[in-house]
Amino acid sequence: MTKRERRSSQSEQTVEKIVKAARQAFAENGYSGTSVDDIARRADVNKATLYYQIGDKQAMYALVIHEVLGGIARKIADAAALETHPEGKLAAYIRTIIQAVEDNPELPSIMIREIASEGAHLPEVAARDIASVLKVLIGILEDGANQGIFSDIPPFLVHSMIMGTILFYQKVSPIKDRQAWIPASLKRRDKPLKGSLADMVQGMVLKAIGSEQRL
Template identity: 40%
Template sequence: MVSGDRSRETIERITRAAVEIFSEKGFDGARVDAIAGRAGVNKATLYYHIGDKDALYRMVLRNVITDTVDQIESALSSLSAPEEKLRAYVRIFAGSAADNPGMAPIMMRELASGSKNLPDEIALIYGRTIDLVTEILEEGIRQGVFIKVSPLLIYVMVAGGVVLYRLTDSVRERLAVEAGKHYDVEGAEEEGIIREIETIIMNAVMKRGMNGEAE
């Protein structure tokens, strides 16, 4: 558990591999041997640096959550108008989910099991995201551009929508090839989808007569 310079790189390799495998298989499905294997280190090295499987998992949780939250917070700090901030929030959240493909599966599984393994400290970081949305919406309401809506529900609809969109990818593909059913969004590149989620959310919160219509 020391941090030389060689150590740091090894730990990073292990973490990256662990994110991948935990996201593919979940905690119980993940094999420590597989993680060590993908990281290109001996299992003993993994135990030497990290500890046990639980510690490794907590490390992964901390990583994916702080990554996402940091990205969002720093991106929003440069903006001030609530409309812009809300739009940016959606875009950054979606972008972050795309950049960090392990996040959605890991978080969903963690929440699905009652967040038993989410340490308080990390739960707090997670809560900052909701705080962020709350501030944006309250500011917009004060300025008279947003109607009164529950920040929590806006949060879950954005996050839930983005995450579910990503996670249902493979099912939609199967439905397309095997039943000829195409559920794509028109202009279905990443960018187009994000923009449309943005639009839906803005329509839902903007006071009437305050913004350009959608479509």
């Protein structure tokens, strides 16, 4: 590392600290529920530094969104392209989304809130990312329907089912563990599921949209 690089790499380090703090804060409390001072406190950095390094609150949010959603779109498209059959493509599609959710603990909260507010704070880059993911799903479902493998269910309903199931389960699961009225036996049943959530959701979705004549 040259001397010139050292300064800029320290700057990158503070940017990283800020983005991490912002990601956690936005996930916990939403856009309006998060104050810039709170982000600064979490990042252990002066508030003016946030404005110097990144910009205003919207810019911080856009950066977080981009970081969280940015890479996913291509990953999904790539994973689906590796498969040949619609069933395999759909399974890969679901598996990749679950993998992304498990890699980013803050993704469900942020995405769920974004859906609730109908994308009010979404930068267009992110909207395009989501759109490209949807196009992949639409293609898979059309292929499957043409081959008689899938029944004719509106793609947006399928999309709602996949995303809704995954994101909700990710958020509901920890709440469940804190509920005293739920018998321990029930709680235990979800534990081993952790690793195989993908398999379970895959199976459910494929059965849900599978065509009758195939069974």
